[in-house]
Amino acid sequence: MFDHRQTLNEELLEEAMECADRSPSREYGDSRPGSTSAAAATSTTSEVVAVKPGRRVARVIEEVMRSIEERARAVTRKKFWHEEESFETCSSRMNHNAEDGIQMYRNMIPDPVITKGLPTHDEEEMIAFLQNTEHFCLLRHDEMREVVQASLRREYLPGEVVLPEGGHAPHMYIVVGGEVEVFAPNDSGTDSPQRSKRAHPSSLKTQKKWSCRAGGTYCFLDAAQKEDDLQQSRVFHKEELCPEVLPLVEECEAMTHCGKVKPGMVFGLELCVLKDTSPLRYVAGITSERTVLALLPLRAVQQLLGKNPCFSQSVGRHVGEGDIFIPVREFCRYVFMPSAAMNEYLPLWTILDRYTKIENVIHTKLKSNTIDTAAWSYALNRLPENVTTTFCFNLVLALPPFVATRMREEAKKADVRHFLKFGKNKSTTNRTAITYIRTKERRRCTWHLGMEGKTLVLLRDGYTDLLDFLSMLCVHIIESNKLRGRVQGMVHPPAIDILDEYLNNREADESAGLVRDKALELERVQEVLKNLPLTKDEQKGLLDLWQTDCLVKIYEVMMHREEFNVRVDPGVSRKFQTNPFVEWALNLRACIMQKMGLNSHWVPPDDLCIDIVSSNTHCIKNLLSSFHRKHRKAIEEYARRDKRLGPLESWHVEEDAFYASTTGLLSTERTDLMDDYAKALEESGIMVLVDTAMTGLQVDIIPVHALNFETIDTVLQESLKRISGCQGRLDSKSWLQMCQPRPLTKKSTDEMSSPFFSSPKHHSRLDRHFIINMDFAFGAQAEGICRAIFSVFGRRIRSVNVMGKAGGLVGKRGDIQLPKEVLMSKSSLIVEDSQDELRRCRNQGLTAERLRELAGPNVSVHEGRIVTIAGTMLQNVRMLEFYKRIWGCVGAEMEASFFARVIEDFFRQGIANRELETRFAYYTSDLPLGSHASKRTTGASLSVPMTVKEGVPSLYAIARGILENILLPR
Structure with a gap:
């Protein structure tokens, strides 16, 4: 040169x-040979x-x-990068002085920058290079040009570190010339979820190292390499290597060589997608004078993933082959192992070990000695209340045969009494007693069957509910162990003696019939907690969790010592029992037939119109009953005093604040209005189906033809007036006519053949129109419920509307997610078919513009895909980043794909009506990625409850948007 x-x-x-x-x-x-010219x-x-x-x-x-x-x-360069040539005859190099250390020298690749008198590659040649590069060959020509213009060029000296282990990748690296050697530090564990098992599996590792030959020359040696090959390979003398590079080369002697990246290959791609740190070290090869890389910035990579689906799917397949889903797969493998199907106990401690590898977004202090009271509280609210005194859990899909017939009936009655009284059913303690055990945040049927220490749990499905229960139990075991270890460490005086003294005094007062004041008891508990080796935050967290029973629960944790056994019943007996979902659907049909004055055993009439809404149990009723309009003054006075709500003028819709304060009003100041609330539901014809057939799903049956539109939510009234006016059907007389409820017309079964999508003739209302408002389904339970309800009502179902809460991958808490498509995450399953499934959400009549109008300026609406995951505790940052970057997901939830799969299946088979409409919308309850991104958003975790003003406006905006489409005729 x-x-x-x-x-x-x-x-x-x-x-x-x-x-x-x-x-x-x-x-x-x-000069011609043999010339004999006479002239010469x-x-x-x-x-x-x-x-x-x-x-x-x-x-x-x-x-x-x-x-x-x-x-x-x-x-000078060849015309194309892939023509045969040695690297020494390649394109230009940049000046890199030894004293500059690891300073990065860059120039734009297409620019005719002169370095050492030679120009770099031009733009067209680099585009030709990308056309033969993995992933980038799928880009359009204009996108390739943008990549070239955004790329940076850097040259590395032999042995220089390109990307160190543990370092972040601000770029994606494309090897243009030379080679990059990849090494794995030997002192790091191979079980880290950050370590790519695809990149360097132990079975493929080759023991290669940098070696110093005689004469002070360095070369890359393979144990099986022949001496003749070594003679042909280029080597560098020690004095030829940069002084800053030489120590790095010597460092690699203690590492394991994993492979090399050659021209036309890329690396660092998964680090850009997952925002991981590198588990490997990438070093410029020393078999050539220089290694040339093109560096594509992280922002440009993310833009390509969002714009080009072919590129994103290619990258997704590459990244998905790594270890993103392995921790969840391992957890599921031991949960669903054959021994569980053979009616044996689960390997709980192995499952617990696999759980710790997931590093989910809720249990953030898993590996810390600090007690994670937020995650523990989240888990305990989803476990039976007697978890601290239970040693054996029997998880069943149906009541097992060892339960007596009388106990079966008692169990069903206990379930009904639970929903009537909103509390657990207490019975006398004896061997044959049935006690319903309450689970605060899960409508899961659980009983204590007479014997102490053993609890029977009826799972709602054999997949998501089982995973949810075990993952929550893992959180409880880990945090209980932390608490017990901390308290046992106190020896002067022993903590157990302090707790024992408190419990003796409390039991003595209870035996004497003394009732302790709750406020005084809470102060006494606080004083005792101050003497325990707990931080102030831990004391506050435990006190918020257990209130006056805090010391009792700590004592139970110390005595229990996490000695759990979990047995899963294979459900063989379920084959000889009625499917609870079918029993639930038949009860629902009987109630609707009764409301129409028909025999409950008849086939439903063809002109029956059903709109299904999956939501909570109070939102739809609040909007359609007359209670809040009749008692507006009393509710408003209470709402203005409620500090949680703030000034009513700050609410976009004032009635939302009234709905949020209803529960507090009825349970504290105006308990006398409870009867008026029930009466208002009765006047509107709304019926609550209490018998859930042990599915845990409460149902409201709402006859639309019986509603009085003049007493429903005022925003809905205005919407109906406006939309009816736009359709040219509105005048004062027709509006009053449409508002008034009307009785059902009497028809014989032979006359019931008109389709429900035909234009109504009376009052612009359908004749037999019902809304089935069912409580939130949980995970795979949605599929069983949806199949059962379609089997009963079939083509009479006009629409399926799913609303709920979801974790947000974009935006803020309280925003609305309007999915265009739902994605079933199957990559973490232990089945051969692990391809994620994508299904469309048509969302007829439900637009982002209308939801913004209903929710107000403080709520954003995000359109995109939503991923359905197996459980809240089975999601981690890497998995969510994968679905956000590769699939463009805006949120994560647990039910939508199960609904969509059944609806699409029945639609293709002709079971569902051809004009069936579907709507999916969610409000953002937490920000799983935001809680890890910065300390400012730690309150966005699912373990931290939402404030009233965060969730209520978006919830009722979605409900109003759905009801507008249901109440108006087509």
């Missing part, structure tokens, strides 16, 4: 002069002398031009 143009010219001139001196004195024609033989000496200088000049010029061409070919 040449340092200056002047040096090049001087060397060429010297060679030209040498060539002139050596040149023969004959003409070009005489008879030429005079003077003629030869006369022509010799001219011929010499021509010869010198020819030799100089030939030399220049050879040198030019040696230092």
Whole structure:
């Protein structure tokens, strides 16, 4: 290589002069071999002398031009990158001085920047390069041009570290020339979820290392490499390596070589997608003078993933082959292992170990000694209340045969009494007693069957509910162990003695019939907690969790010592029992037939119109009953005093604040209005189906033809007036006519054949129109419920509307997610078919613009895909980043794909009506990625409850948007 143009010219001139001196004195024609020209033989000496200088000049010029061409070919580029050439004859290099250390020298690849007198690659050549590069070959030409313009170019010295282990990747790296060696530090564990098992599986590791040969030269050695190969490989003398690079090369001797990245290959892609740190070390190869990389910035990579689905799916397949889903797969493998199906106990401690590898977004202090009271509270609210005194859990899909017939009936009655009284059913303690055990945040049927320490749990499905229960139990075991270890460490005086003294005094008061004041008891508990080895935050968290029973629960944790056994019943007996979902659907049909005055055993009439809404149990009733309009003054006075709500003027819709304060009003100041609330539901014809058939799903049956539109939510009234006016059907008389409820027309079964999508003739209302408002389904339970309800009502179902809460991957808490498509995450399952499934959400009539109008300016609406995951505790940052970047998901939830799968299946089979409408909308309850991104958003975790003003406006905006489409005729 040449340092200056002047040096090049001087060397060429010297060679030209040498060539002139050596040149023969004959003409070009005489240079032909075997020439016997008589003219040359008879030429005079003077003629030869006369022509010799001219011929010499021509010869010198020819030799100089030939030399220049050879040198030019040696230092200039080929037309295409993939043509055969050694790296030494490749494109230009940038100046890198030893004293500059690891400073990065960059220039835009397409720019004609002159470095050491030679230009870099031009834009067209780089585009040709990308057309033969993995992933980038799928880009359009304009996108390739954008990539080239956004890329940075850097050259590395032999042995220089490109990306260290543990470092973040601000770029994606494309190898343009040379090679990059990949090493794995030997002192790091291979079980870390951050370590890519795809990149360096132990079975493929080769023991290679940097080695110093005799004479102080360095080369890359393979234990199986022959000496002849070593002689052919290029080596560098020790003094040729940069002083800053030499220690790094020597460091690699203690590492394991994983492979090499050659020209046309990329690396760092998964780090850009998952925002991980690198588990490997990438080092510029030393078999060439330089290694040239093109660096594509992280922002440009993310833009490509969002714009080009072919590129994103190609990248997704590459990244998905790593270890993103392995921790969840391992957890599921031991939950659903064959021994569980053989009616045996689960390997709980192995499952617990696999749970710790998931590193989910809720249990953030899993590996810390600090007690994670937020995650523990979240888990305990989803476990049976007697978890601290239960040693054996029996998880069943149906009541097992060892339960007596009388106990079966008692169990069902206990379930009904639970929903009537909103509390657990207490019975006398004996061997045959049935006690319903309450689970605060899960409508899961759980009983204590007479014997202490054993609890029977009826799972709602054999997949998501089982995973949810075990993952929550893992959280409880881990945090209980932390608490017990902390308290047992107190020896002067022993903590157990302090707790024992408190419990003896409390039991003595209870035996004497003394009732302790709750406020005084809470102060006493606080004083005792101050003497325990707990931080102030931990004391507050435990006190918020257990209130006055805090010390009792701590004592139970210390005595229990996490000695759990979990047994899963294979459900063989369920084959001989009625499917609870079918029993639930048949009860629902009987109630609707009864409301129409027909025999409950008849087939439903063809003109029956059903709109299904999956929501909570109070939102739809609040909007459609007359209670809040009749008692507006009392509710408003209470709402203005409720500090949680803030000023009513700050609410976009004032009635939302009234709905949020209803529960507090009825349970504290105005308990006398409870009867009025029930009466208002009865006047509107709304019926609550209490018998859930042990599915845990409460149902409201709402006859739309019986509603009085003048007493429903005022925002809905205005919407109906406006939309009816736009359709040209509104005047004062027609509006009053449409508002008034009307009785059902009497028809025989032979006359019930008109389709429900035909235009109504009376009052602009359908004749037999019902809304089935069912409580939130949980996970895979949605599929069983949806199949059962379609099997009963079939084509009479006009729409399916799913609303709920979801974790947000974009935006803020309280925003609305309007999915265009739902994605079933199957990558973490332990089945052969692990391809994620994508299904459309048509969302007829439900638009982002209308939801923004209903929710107000403080709520954003995000359109995109939503991913359905297996459980809230089975999601981690890497998995969510994968679905956000690769699939463009805006949120994560647990039910939508199960609904969509059944609806699509029945639609194709002709079971569902051809004009069936579906709507899906969610409000953002937490920000799983935001809680890890910065400390400012730690309150966005699902373990931290939402404030009233965060969730209520978006919830009722979605409900109003759905009801507008249901109440108006087509």
